[in-house]
Amino acid sequence: MSDPNLLLEVNDISLSFGGVHALTDVSFAVRRGEIFSIIGPNGAGKTSMLNCISGRYQPTKGSIKYAGKELIGLRPNDRCTLGIGRTFQNLALFSHMSVLDNIMVGRHHQLKNNYFSGPLYWFSRAQKEELAHRRQVEDIIDFLEIAHIRKSIAGTLSYGLRKRVELARAVALKPDLILLDEPMAGMNLEEKEDMARYIIDLNEEWGMTVVMIEHDMGVVMDISHRVMVLDFGRKIAAGLPDEVMANERVKKAYLGEDDSDADKPAEVA
Numbered sequence: 001m002s003d004p005n006l007l008l009e010v011n012d013i014s015l016s017f018g019g020v021h022a023l024t025d026v027s028f029a030v031r032r033g034e035i036f037s038i039i040g041p042n043g044a045g046k047t048s049m050l051n052c053i054s055g056r057y058q059p060t061k062g063s064i065k066y067a068g069k070e071l072i073g074l075r076p077n078d079r080c081t082l083g084i085g086r087t088f089q090n091l092a093l094f095s096h097m098s099v100l101d102n103i104m105v106g107r108h109h110q111l112k113n114n115y116f117s118g119p120l121y122w123f124s125r126a127q128k129e130e131l132a133h134r135r136q137v138e139d140i141i142d143f144l145e146i147a148h149i150r151k152s153i154a155g156t157l158s159y160g161l162r163k164r165v166e167l168a169r170a171v172a173l174k175p176d177l178i179l180l181d182e183p184m185a186g187m188n189l190e191e192k193e194d195m196a197r198y199i200i201d202l203n204e205e206w207g208m209t210v211v212m213i214e215h216d217m218g219v220v221m222d223i224s225h226r227v228m229v230l231d232f233g234r235k236i237a238a239g240l241p242d243e244v245m246a247n248e249r250v251k252k253a254y255l256g257e258d259d260s261d262a263d264k265p266a267e268v269a
Contacts, residue, residue, distance in 0.1 A: 007032045007177055007209050008053070013062035015048055015233075022048040023059070023233045030177075035203050035210040037220045037241075040230035041253055046213045047089055049230070050179045053211070054086045055079050066177065085175030087166045089182045089213075095155030099146060099165050102154050103137050106172025140168050144198060160191040167195075171202065178202065180212040184219060192216065196223055221245065229253065 008030040015023040023045045030036045038046050051057040053064055055076035064071040066082060074082075085106075093102050141147050144164050149157060154165055163183060170178055183199065184192045196219050202208045214220050220227060221241045228238040231253040237244050244250055 003029075005031050007067060008211065009063075009065040010049075010053070011063040011065075013049070013052055013064065014060045015045075015052060015057060016060045021233055023052070023230075025062075026230070026233070026235050028228050028235065028238060030209060030211055032176075032209055033203070033207070034225045035199065035212065035223055037212045037214055037224040037227045038230060039214065039217070039220055039227060043232075044230040044253075045233040046230055047181055048233075050086065050181055050211070050213060053079075054084060054179055080173055080175075083174070083176040084179065085170040085173040085177070086179035087163075087170050087181055087183060089185065091159075091162050091166055093154045093162055093166055093169070095153070097154060098150070099152055099154055099157075099168075100137065100141075100150045102165055103140060103168045103172050104134075106169040107137065136174075137172060140171050143201070144168050144171075145194075160187050163187065163191075163195070164198075167198065171206075171208075175208060177209045177211065180210060180214075182213050182215065184214060184216055192219060199223060217245070 006029050010029070011027050013023055013026045014021070026045070026049065028036075038049060040046055048057060052059050053066075053071070055071070055074060055078075059072065062072075066079070066084060069082065071079060071082075094105065097105075141150055144167065146161065146164055146168065149161060149165075154162060157165065163186075167180075167183060170180075180199070184195050187195065199210060199212070200223055203210050212220075212224070224241050226239060227241050227244045229236050229244060229247075229250050231249075236249045236253060237247045
């Protein structure tokens with residue numbers, strides 16, 4: 001029986017594209033309430049792993065369980081309904097829509113009134129539902145401090161603000177698990193500090209478990225509870241941030257240092 005404190009369990013996941021092995025026998029678990037970071041050099045397989053969890057890719061083999069339920073074979077929309085949200089390395093906003101409308105898209109799976117029943121109950125059920133969803137969205141807008149751009153067209157915003165809007169849309173799903181793919185890429189120092197604060201607050205105050213890919217090691221060290229390192233599609237270390245960054249195989253993967261302990265077990269926790 002699975003540990004109830006484990007929200008995500010990834011076991012022996014492999015992913016291949018033709019003869020290219022993007023992931024090979026990767027296993028890890030994420031506890032409820034954690035900020036769990038996945039790091040590694042470019043091309044290590046980090047985004048491929050998030051794509052397997054969110055359903056964009058179907059692994060060649062292995063198992064992914066969320067709250068004890070097997071995810072392999074479920075569509076991405078089904079995973080959203082279960083409580084998994086994500087952001088993307090490359091922004092996936094509707095650039096022609098307003099910030100408010102982009103965030104409202106994140107509420108789609110919670111709508112109970114469809115095209116046919118909505119008009120019949122517009123002055124009762126559907127209208128109340130619409131107002132309730134808008135209140136939720138306004139709370140997110142206030143939390144992420146984007147009220148001043150709520151009516152702006154998403155495509156006209158700066159990169160940093162668009163990243164914040166994409167986070168808002170993912171939060172609008174009300175996920176228990178949120179997958180963040182390089183949430184601070186392309187940001188200046190002030191924007192990174194703001195984003196780090198939002199992630200901590202989502203974890204501590206909103207109760208979201210976070211799995212994050214991030215290249216800024218300062219951020220990873222500061223806010224992560226545990227860290228896993230991928231290199232060429234394989235896990236080479238996992239554990240507390242300080243322990244992982246002291247691991248010789250990790251140093252070699254990032255810095256090309258001598259690895260006299262290459263044959264020793266890499267797992268530190």
